[in-house]
Amino acid sequence: MEGNIEVLKGAIALVGYGLAAIGPGIGIGIVVGNAITAMARQPEMAGTVRTTMFLGIAFTEALALIGFVLFFIA
Amino acid sequence: MGEVILASEECDVANEVICAPTDVKELFEFDEAIFTVFGVGVTKTIFLMFLAAFVVVALLYFGLRKRQLVPSKFGSAIEALLEFVRDGIAKDVIGPEGYKYVPYLTAIFFFILVGNLFEVTPFINFPITSRMAIPAFLAIVTYVIFIFMGFAKNGFRYLIDTIWPMHVPIGLRWLVGLIELVSVFLLRPFTLAVRLFANMVAGHLMLTLLLGSGVIFLTAVGDIGIRALIGIPWFVLGVAIFVFEVVVSVLQAYIFTLLSAVYIQSSIQFEH
Secondary structure: OHHHHHHHHHHHHHHHHHHHHHHHHHHHHHHHHHHHHHHHHOHHHHHHHHHHHHHHHHHHHHHHHHHHHHHHHO | OHHHHHHHHHOOOOOOOOOOOOOHHHHOOOOOOOEEEOOEEEOHHHHHHHHHHHHHHHHHHHHHOOOOOOOOHHHHHHHHHHHHHHHHHHHHHHOHHHHHHHHHHHHHHHHHHHHHHHHHOOOOOOOHHHOOHHHHHHHHHHHHHHHHHHHHHHOOHHHHHHHOOOOOOHHHHHHHHHHHHHHHHHHHHHHHHHHHHHHHHHHHHHHHHHHHHHHHHHHOOOOHHHHHHHHHHHHHHHHHHHHHHHHHHHHHHHHHHHHHHHHHHHHHOOOO
């Protein structure tokens, strides 16, 4: 019985991490897609756009990574 | 990786469906000291931490020892990295004031870069930044610097304007202020540390599982054809992830330094 509950907890944590990854996945897609559009339109601004893109990715990615850490804590 | 192989050998295939190590912590925690200095036991993590610091000092010393008009190949590579931190991060993000922070940004960039690249270094294969203490400490140093510089540059107005922003309509001001307060003073250092930590933990776990299961399948008992059929794809996937992890290591060192610079910039010139 004890073991079953442990297994169930792990399974629920896995599902939770999967749900936590949806939003940041979409968000990073939007960030990178728009950055590519910007770079294609104005190649001379590519350096600035790339820096800002990494910043946006880093902020968006944080949510997924917090989900990943909570998966281990749970 | 030894622990995973051990777990798979102890596994009772007849009764257990899933053979997993009881706890992934054993991939990251090294409790026994490998040697003792002045009565203080040095574990693998602490040894690698000092090794990373030593490697950084050695790289900078040997790269910049002979200053000449046309530097050697190694020297120009180190100079390119330094110039990248100085111009690409400090000057671009913080502005002309950023030159003051170049030593700090260079130090954390090189330390995190070397610490991350230990993940893919043969015979070490352990990123020291996958132990929470090291990213947490670096994030706390950044936190102290940007909070201190915010108060030093703007006085007490730094705190007042953060929790009561005058450029926001009065109806939303308390809400924006609350969000800003939590995000600036609590979430920034937390996410800064967790981002680096979680990336490195995930990379180390993936490499261990993929390469480890490749080796386990190839060395298991049974028909060689089936073993190769299962083991080789795992191993190839592991090698592909290995290359990917080199990119992630460099990128995370860059992102940590970049975000430190952005936080410092936003606290010394926070007016909109």
